[in-house]
Amino acid sequence: MQYLLTFAKGFIILGLLLAFFAALFTGPGPLTLFLSFGQIFILIGIVLYLGVVIRDMKDRRVL
Amino acid sequence: MRVRDVIMSGILLLFFSTIAAADRPLSEIGHPAVGTTFTDLVRIATILAAFTSIVLIIYLQFFRRQQEIDTGRKWLYFIALFMLPAFVMFGGTYFSLEEFKNVDACMDCHQMHPFGADMMLNRESNTLAAKHFRNNWVNDHQCYSCHTGYGVAGTIQSKMDGLRHLYGRVTGIYDRPIRFRGNFPNANCLTCHIGGEKYEKVQIHRSLHERILEDQISCMRCHGNVHPSMQHRYYPVVTYRGGE
Numbered sequence: 079m080q081y082l083l084t085f086a087k088g089f090i091i092l093g094l095l096l097a098f099f100a101a102l103f104t105g106p107g108p109l110t111l112f113l114s115f116g117q118i119f120i121l122i123g124i125v126l127y128l129g130v131v132i133r134d135m136k137d138r139r140v141l
Numbered sequence: 142m143r144v145r146d147v148i149m150s151g152i153l154l155l156f157f158s159t160i161a162a163a164d165r166p167l168s169e170i171g172h173p174a175v176g177t178t179f180t181d182l183v184r185i186a187t188i189l190a191a192f193t194s195i196v197l198i199i200y201l202q203f204f205r206r207q208q209e210i211d212t213g214r215k216w217l218y219f220i221a222l223f224m225l226p227a228f229v230m231f232g233g234t235y236f237s238l239e240e241f242k243n244v245d246a247c248m249d250c251h252q253m254h255p256f257g258a259d260m261m262l263n264r265e266s267n268t269l270a271a272k273h274f275r276n277n278w279v280n281d282h283q284c285y286s287c288h289t290g291y292g293v294a295g296t297i298q299s300k301m302d303g304l305r306h307l308y309g310r311v312t313g314i315y316d317r318p319i320r321f322r323g324n325f326p327n328a329n330c331l332t333c334h335i336g337g338e339k340y341e342k343v344q345i346h347r348s349l350h351e352r353i354l355e356d357q358i359s360c361m362r363c364h365g366n367v368h369p370s371m372q373h374r375y376y377p378v379v380t381y382r383g384g385e
Binding site: 127 | 154184187191192194198199202218219222223226229230233236237238275288
C-alpha cells in the first residue's frame with residue numbers, strides 16, 4: 079500500500095507543478111496543455127490516494 | 142549540496158514565482174480589466190494552493206518521514222493530497238474557461254490575425270468590429286461578447302465550439318478556407334442595443350420590430366460590414382503586444 083501512496087504523491091506533485099506553471103504563465107497555448115495534463119495527473123493521484131485511504135479504513139473496519 | 146538544500150532552493154524559487162505572478166494581468170491585449178477581478182483572485186488562489194500543497198507534500202515526505210503517523214499527520218496528508226489538489230483542479234478549470242474569453246485567446250490562432258489587425262490596429266477601418274473596439278462600446282472580451290449567444294445554452298455552445306477550434310489548432314485538421322459555421326442571432330446585437338435611444342429612433346427598427354426579434358431578418362442585412370472582406374484582410378507585421 080505504501081508504494082500506491084508514493085505513486086499518488088508523485089502524480090499529484092507532477093500535476094500540481096504543471097498546473098502551477100500554467101497558472102503562472104497565462105496564455106491560451108501553454109495554459110491549456112499544461113493545465114489539462116496537470117489536471118489529469120492530479121486526478122489520477124487523488125484517485126490513488128482515496129483508494130489507499132478507503133482500503134486502510136476497510137482494513138481497520140472503519141468502513 | 143545536500144538534498145534538503147536543493148529542496149529548499151526549489152521551494153524558494155516557487156515562492157518568488159508566486160509573488161511575481163500575483164501582479165500579472167490575465168489579459169494583455171484589448172482593454173484589460175481595471176483592478177483585480179474575481180478571475181484574478183481565483184488564479185492567485187490556485188497558484189497559492191498548488192504551492193502550499195507541493196510544500197506540504199515535500200515536508201511530509203522528507204522532513205517528517207520517521208515520525209509515527211498520528212491523526213494530525215493524516216489530516217495534513219488529506220489536505221495536501223486531496224483538498225488543495227482538488228481546489229487547484231476546479232480553480233484551474235474556472236480561470237482557464239474565463240481566460241478563453243479574452244481577445245488573446247482568439248488571437249492565439251494565426252488565422253484570426255487579420256480580424257484582430259482590422260479591429261485593433263487599423264484606425265481607418267469602418268467595420269462594425271473595429272468601430273466597437275475603437276470606441277470601447279464593448280468593454281472587454283470583445284470577440285466573445287459578440288460571438289457567443291446569451292444565456293446558458295450560448296455559453297455551452299461556445300465552449301463546444303472552443304473545443305472544436307482547439308482540436309483544429311492542435312491537429313491542424315480543419316476545412317479550408319475557414320468559414321463561419323454558425324448563424325449570428327440578432328439577440329447578440331439586441332442585448333445591448335434594444336431600448337437604446339439611438340436604436341429606437343430609427344423608424345425601420347420599429348416597423349420591423351417583431352421580425353427582428355424572431356430572427357426573420359438579420360441585423361447584418363443592413364449593417365453588414367462586420368469584419369473586413371476577403372480582399373481587405375491582411376496579416377499584420379507588428380504583434381498585438383506592441384513588439385515588432
